[in-house]
Amino acid sequence: MAEGEDRRVRKTKKLMTKALAELLAQKPLSAISVREVAELADINRGTFYLHYRDIYDMARRLQDEMLEKFDHIVKSHTGRESSDELFPLLSELFALLAENAELAGVLIGKNGDAAFMDKLKNIVREKCLADAHIMLNIKSGGEFEYFYNYIVSGCIGVCAAWLSGGMKETPARMASLVERMILNGVGAVAQA
Amino acid sequence: MAEGEDRRVRKTKKLMTKALAELLAQKPLSAISVREVAELADINRGTFYLHYRDIYDMARRLQDEMLEKFDHIVKSHTGRESSDELFPLLSELFALLAENAELAGVLIGKNGDAAFMDKLKNIVREKCLADAHIMLNIKSGGEFEYFYNYIVSGCIGVCAAWLSGGMKETPARMASLVERMILNGVGAVAQA
DNA sequence: TAAAAATATTGACAAGCGTCAATTAAGCGA
DNA sequence: TCGCTTAATTGACGCTTGTCAATATTTTTA
Numbered sequence: 001m002a003e004g005e006d007r008r009v010r011k012t013k014k015l016m017t018k019a020l021a022e023l024l025a026q027k028p029l030s031a032i033s034v035r036e037v038a039e040l041a042d043i044n045r046g047t048f049y050l051h052y053r054d055i056y057d058m059a060r061r062l063q064d065e066m067l068e069k070f071d072h073i074v075k076s077h078t079g080r081e082s083s084d085e086l087f088p089l090l091s092e093l094f095a096l097l098a099e100n101a102e103l104a105g106v107l108i109g110k111n112g113d114a115a116f117m118d119k120l121k122n123i124v125r126e127k128c129l130a131d132a133h134i135m136l137n138i139k140s141g142g143e144f145e146y147f148y149n150y151i152v153s154g155c156i157g158v159c160a161a162w163l164s165g166g167m168k169e170t171p172a173r174m175a176s177l178v179e180r181m182i183l184n185g186v187g188a189v190a191q192a
Numbered sequence: 193m194a195e196g197e198d199r200r201v202r203k204t205k206k207l208m209t210k211a212l213a214e215l216l217a218q219k220p221l222s223a224i225s226v227r228e229v230a231e232l233a234d235i236n237r238g239t240f241y242l243h244y245r246d247i248y249d250m251a252r253r254l255q256d257e258m259l260e261k262f263d264h265i266v267k268s269h270t271g272r273e274s275s276d277e278l279f280p281l282l283s284e285l286f287a288l289l290a291e292n293a294e295l296a297g298v299l300i301g302k303n304g305d306a307a308f309m310d311k312l313k314n315i316v317r318e319k320c321l322a323d324a325h326i327m328l329n330i331k332s333g334g335e336f337e338y339f340y341n342y343i344v345s346g347c348i349g350v351c352a353a354w355l356s357g358g359m360k361e362t363p364a365r366m367a368s369l370v371e372r373m374i375l376n377g378v379g380a381v382a383q384a
Numbered sequence: 385t386a387a388a389a390a391t392a393t394t395g396a397c398a399a400g401c402g403t404c405a406a407t408t409a410a411g412c413g414a
Numbered sequence: 415t416c417g418c419t420t421a422a423t424t425g426a427c428g429c430t431t432g433t434c435a436a437t438a439t440t441t442t443t444a
């Protein structure tokens with residue numbers, strides 16, 4: 001077997017992550033104690049320190065983990081030729097969100113973490129700059145800024161709504177929706 | 193009188209800031225306690241909580257204060273006409289650094305705060321995008337990214353060296369040096 | 385499957401945290 | 415200058431933190 005870590009570690013981290021996400025839904029990180037997380041996760045408080053330095057360290061590392069997965073997916077879709085690449089990319093991203101729904105929902109929802117969203121934006125930003133075919137209507141550098149901010153913030157908003165609404169639609173359906181919104185604008189989708 | 197806050201508040205905050213900067217020079221934020229800061233600043237521990245929620249809150253707010261001053265200076269130089277605007281801007285920025293040498297040196301030095309530097313970069317980034325005259329040699333959006341990263345990272349490196357070296361040169365001299373490096377490149381300066 | 389390795393638990397510790405009411409000190413405006 | 419307002423100090427409180435050695439449990443390896 002492999003899968004990176006010991007099964008016990010995976011289990012413990014999963015429990016702690018779930019607990020933190022639940023607590024984050026109620027109050028800010030600064031008001032959450034290690035003891036609370038351990039209690040809610042039903043693990044020993046000492047065990048927490050076997051994995052994280054403190055509560056801020058835990059939050060930061062969970063975010064970084066997710067951003068890394070996100071970044072990996074984005075970068076694995078290097079297709080510069082056609083815009084057919086967009087749908088598969090979006091599908092994978094929505095699937096990733098679904099897998100991490102609890103934590104992701106808190107991070108990008110209201111009371112979300114601005115720093116996290118900023119890092120997200122930068123990942124997409126690089127993607128937009130690297131792939132010309134997504135920048136169909138762009139002329140100058142100045143307009144580009146507005147364009148990518150529009151797309152990214154819009155996508156984050158859609159994702160937040162999807163997560164907080166209980167993920168009624170499939171990742172593929174969401175990917176299709178967002179693809180059309182990006183390529184054709186909201187108006188085109190509304191008419192369909 | 194005015195100056196924003198009560199003289200006692202200014203004094204207390206100054207003492208705490210100095211203490212935090214000294215401690216940050218020795219170890220990371222996560223290893224610094226409120227008690228240490230209060231003791232080093234020679235103020236009562238309870239007084240700390242009159243101003244900040246916890247040690248992370250203090251660090252974040254000091255950074256934001258400095259970034260705001262930085263941003264204000266950058267934005268007050270809106271000159272789009274000639275590159276004569278660059279030197280006055282740089283002079284003011286170096287003067288600001290000198291005023292906040294202790295904290296600034298820690299933040300941008302080795303063991304500095306990446307998040308802080310990232311915010312700094314974004315401020316400069318906006319400036320570069322807004323003012324065309326700084327972007328003399330830029331053609332495409334792709335090159336722009338490299339360009340501004342080169343300038344900003346370069347400037348931060350120069351500032352760090354200046355601060356850690358005890359600020360032997362005047363702000364004006366540094367501004368002149370950096371101005372030439374930005375406009376003409378390092379080669380031109382080395383020949384002079 | 386048994387031994388070895390890694391992980392989690394337990395209970396306990398000193399230290400730090402965040403808060404408070406009461407008091408003293410300092411700055412401010414009239 | 416005097417009185418009012420605001421800030422800082424003091425001492426104390428119960429709780430949380432981060433760490434530890436000893437132990438139990440689970441997983442991996444041989």
